[in-house]
Amino acid sequence: MTTVLDPTGELRPETRERVTRPESLNGLTVALLDISKPRGNVFLDRVEEKLTGLGATVRRFSKPTFTKPAPVDLRHEIATSCDAVIEALAD
Amino acid sequence: MTESSPPPLPDGLVAIVKRDCPTCVLVAPVLEDLADRANLTVISQDDPDFPVRADWVRHDHDLALSWHHDIETVPTLLRVTDGVADETVVGWSRDQWEELTGVPGLGSDLPDMRPGCGSLSVDPTRTDELAVRFSGSTLTSRRVEIAALEDEWEAMYDRGWSDGLPVVPPTEARVLRMLEGTSRAPDDIVSIVPPDLVECTVEKVAVNAVMAGCRPDYLPVVLAAVEGACTDEFNMHGLLATTMPVGPILIVNGPIRHEIGMNSGFNLLGQGNRANNTIGRALQLVIRNVGGGKPGGVDRATQGSPSKIGLCFAEDEEGSPWESFAQSRGFDPDVSTVTLFPGEGPRLLFDQKSRRAESLTKHFAEMLRANTSPRMLMQFDTVIVLSPEHMNRFRDAGWDRARFLDELRSHLLIDGDSVIAGVDGIDEGMPDLVAGMQIPKFPPDGIHVVHGGSQAGLFSAAIAGWVTGEMGSVTVTKEIVR
Numbered sequence: 026m027t028t029v030l031d032p033t034g035e036l037r038p039e040t041r042e043r044v045t046r047p048e049s050l051n052g053l054t055v056a057l058l059d060i061s062k063p064r065g066n067v068f069l070d071r072v073e074e075k076l077t078g079l080g081a082t083v084r085r086f087s088k089p090t091f092t093k094p095a096p097v098d099l100r101h102e103i104a105t106s107c108d109a110v111i112e113a114l115a116d
Numbered sequence: 117m118t119e120s121s122p123p124p125l126p127d128g129l130v131a132i133v134k135r136d137c138p139t140c141v142l143v144a145p146v147l148e149d150l151a152d153r154a155n156l157t158v159i160s161q162d163d164p165d166f167p168v169r170a171d172w173v174r175h176d177h178d179l180a181l182s183w184h185h186d187i188e189t190v191p192t193l194l195r196v197t198d199g200v201a202d203e204t205v206v207g208w209s210r211d212q213w214e215e216l217t218g219v220p221g222l223g224s225d226l227p228d229m230r231p232g233c234g235s236l237s238v239d240p241t242r243t244d245e246l247a248v249r250f251s252g253s254t255l256t257s258r259r260v261e262i263a264a265l266e267d268e269w270e271a272m273y274d275r276g277w278s279d280g281l282p283v284v285p286p287t288e289a290r291v292l293r294m295l296e297g298t299s300r301a302p303d304d305i306v307s308i309v310p311p312d313l314v315e316c317t318v319e320k321v322a323v324n325a326v327m328a329g330c331r332p333d334y335l336p337v338v339l340a341a342v343e344g345a346c347t348d349e350f351n352m353h354g355l356l357a358t359t360m361p362v363g364p365i366l367i368v369n370g371p372i373r374h375e376i377g378m379n380s381g382f383n384l385l386g387q388g389n390r391a392n393n394t395i396g397r398a399l400q401l402v403i404r405n406v407g408g409g410k411p412g413g414v415d416r417a418t419q420g421s422p423s424k425i426g427l428c429f430a431e432d433e434e435g436s437p438w439e440s441f442a443q444s445r446g447f448d449p450d451v452s453t454v455t456l457f458p459g460e461g462p463r464l465l466f467d468q469k470s471r472r473a474e475s476l477t478k479h480f481a482e483m484l485r486a487n488t489s490p491r492m493l494m495q496f497d498t499v500i501v502l503s504p505e506h507m508n509r510f511r512d513a514g515w516d517r518a519r520f521l522d523e524l525r526s527h528l529l530i531d532g533d534s535v536i537a538g539v540d541g542i543d544e545g546m547p548d549l550v551a552g553m554q555i556p557k558f559p560p561d562g563i564h565v566v567h568g569g570s571q572a573g574l575f576s577a578a579i580a581g582w583v584t585g586e587m588g589s590v591t592v593t594k595e596i597v598r
Contacts (some may be wrong), residue, residue, distance in 0.1 A: 026261055026262065026263055026264050027261075027262045027268045027285055027287065028259050028260070028261050028262070028286075028287065028288065029259075029260050029262060029272075029285050030255060030257035030258070030259065030260070030286045030291055030319075030323045031257050031258040031260050031267070031323075032277050032286060032320065032323045032327055032401065032405040032406070033277070033319075033405045033406060033408075034259075034290060034309070034312055034313060034314035034316070034405070034406045034407065035257070036314060036408070049332050052245050061478070068546055070221065090586070090587050092351065092354035092357075092358065092583060092587055093351060093353065093354050094353055107283055109562050
């Protein structure tokens with residue numbers, strides 16, 4: 026038997042409960058996070074139209090640059106002011 | 117498994133010996149003489165009754181005392197006060213033994229001096245086992261047991277720890293040996309590694325350096341590279357997540373290049389040199405294993421490139437008439453550094469006919485217009501790896517680095533009208549606002565020149581970067597600290 030050392034970050038993520046899926050989007054506030062890739066806004070404009078049609082209130086956010094993770098403050102603002110978030114990934 | 121507290125040395129005179137050493141056998145009568153005339157303890161590494169069975173002879177059965185007190189030679193004679201050896205003699209020397217012990221007339225029938233033998237605690241066949249037994253407890257990584265019937269190489273692939281090439285099993289002995297390459301403590305935090313933002317210790321870097329195939333003396337370079345990669349400016353997260361085929365490319369300067377045998381000559385960007393090929397790979401394994409960045413996960417590279425396996429090379433400083441690349445970035449020549457450049461694989465800069473610096477520079481400029489795309493301006497840096505024969509053109513002309521860069525930039529002012537999106541039926545390009553302007557191809561300080569390659573061959577190389585500056589990655593240089 027060989028014993029080796031674990032080369033990984035040994036992350037043991039705590040189990041997190043998922044938020045209950047809403048029955049309907051009617052009356053909920055949905056965040057649309059634009060990651061600032063070219064033409065992402067075109068896609069999100071259309072998504073906003075669809076969501077508004079389903080009775081949701083849409084709030085738009087954008088990352089300063091698509092090359093870096095969203096700033097902590099932005100994530101916090103979305104989490105505290107919205108019921109759901111859709112993040113548009115690039116490409 | 118581990119025994120961490122070192123056994124104390126007894127006060128008085130202490131002699132560490134083994135029967136399997138002719139010098140120890142030679143001095144056996146002296147030891148008996150000293151036991152009668154002074155407060156002597158003999159520590160025997162092999163035979164518990166050597167030189168005789170007596171209450172002043174102890175057996176270092178597990179070599180704990182010898183290992184913890186760094187005994188390298190037998191016999192070693194110590195004078196110990198309050199558990200601390202304040203005088204040491206190795207081997208047999210009548211004068212030195214008499215001086216240390218204060219006892220005259222020792223071994224009058226022996227030769228004046230005789231060198232000793234190697235201590236069992238430094239026997240190459242035992243050192244790994246002893247290091248694990250006595251230092252293993254300093255390592256905190258989770259132990260993973262690979263069963264006897266499992267192939268250890270296959271087991272590591274199965275666990276997802278490899279970039280696709282074989283990895284060396286990171287046993288405790290190998291990791292402890294790797295850690296001897298740095299003065300830093302194993303639990304020192306090196307960086308927070310993206311994308312999972314995991315605190316990475318010196319130990320975890322050492323584990324991955326073992327797997328990549330590094331030697332212990334490469335570890336300081338790997339540590340500096342991990343630190344540089346995980347800075348906010350270098351933005352390893354973005355470099356990993358981009359769909360472009362880019363990775364961290366490492367350029368090493370300073371005395372450490374020679375100390376660890378790096379290649380700055382023949383085939384420096386290719387295969388064949390252990391340091392060049394394992395240091396870059398070790399950084400990538402840290403990103404993969406510690407940070408959790410894997411292709412198809414947060415690594416979104418559409419096609420990737422060989423530079424993502426690991427690309428690391430050294431500059432030929434001695435063969436260059438210019439100050440080194442690191443000096444041009446503000447470092448002293450006696451300081452070792454690693455520079456991290458976010459780049460693609462190298463491509464050829466071909467020129468076999470230019471014999472004048474002006475001609476070669478102009479041709480370089482023509483080729484560099486295609487860096488990333490001829491229609492992309494001011495957004496991407498480049499590294500030029502200038503070969504010795506090409507460098508000779510600038511040496512002959514008396515050009516220094518500044519002159520070369522000035523001349524090169526003068527040929528890299530691009531007519532904005534020619535690169536606007538839509539011009540010549542090509543939809544890609546710059547926005548309309550560049551119309552009528554002359555725009556530099558590269559941002560200020562966006563051309564990095566490194567000297568390297570073999571003496572023959574009229575070929576240089578260019579490595580295109582990805583998005584430079586705040587929006588992407590900034591080239592970072594870190595001092596390498598032992």
